[in-house]
Amino acid sequence: MSRVEISKIEYAIETDVLRLVETIISKHGCNRSKLIPILQDIQNELKYLPRKVLEVVSSKLGVPISDIISVASFYHQFRLEPVGEYVFQVCFGTACYLRGASNVYEALKLATSKVSITVEKARCFGCCSLAPVVMVISTRTGEKYIHGRLNTNDARKIALKYSATIRK
Numbered sequence: 001m002s003r004v005e006i007s008k009i010e011y012a013i014e015t016d017v018l019r020l021v022e023t024i025i026s027k028h029g030c031n032r033s034k035l036i037p038i039l040q041d042i043q044n045e046l047k048y049l050p051r052k053v054l055e056v057v058s059s060k061l062g063v064p065i066s067d068i069i070s071v072a073s074f075y076h077q078f079r080l081e082p083v084g085e086y087v088f089q090v091c092f093g094t095a096c097y098l099r100g101a102s103n104v105y106e107a108l109k110l111a112t113s114k115v116s117i118t119v120e121k122a123r124c125f126g127c128c129s130l131a132p133v134v135m136v137i138s139t140r141t142g143e144k145y146i147h148g149r150l151n152t153n154d155a156r157k158i159a160l161k162y163s164a165t166i167r168k
């Protein structure tokens, strides 16, 4: 990518975000082997990996954007879309799946469709005796809460409880 193209990308993202990305890259070193820790740090700060930011990382590390998107898509930990104030992770591990995780997931999706809550599927959290399990993560504070032995009614109550705490 030419210097002019890089400048155009850099201009398209806010200066403070660009500074943040540059700080993170210089902390790890401008090296493609550091791609994952760089993406982790960016996501910790921005809560997801915006396409424009990935283009900057691509130009700085000399890694094609398609490779970066592949890495970010492969690892479950990375998000390519913005998230809400809370992320509801519904475990789809075997125990949870067999005890109705799909119904809980659908109930949460419906109950949160108009609020800033992201509902997604997740792998086993290691507390299978509580199946089906939902982990609620506050994207503002990073706090995590486990809710277990849920049915669809419980799921709707949880959605209401956390929706009520979201700032309007």
Ligand code: FES
Residues within 6 Å of the ligand: 091, 092, 093, 094, 095, 096, 097, 123, 124, 125, 126, 127, 128, 129, 131, 132, 133
């Ligand atoms: S299968 Fe859901 S917590 Fe293990």
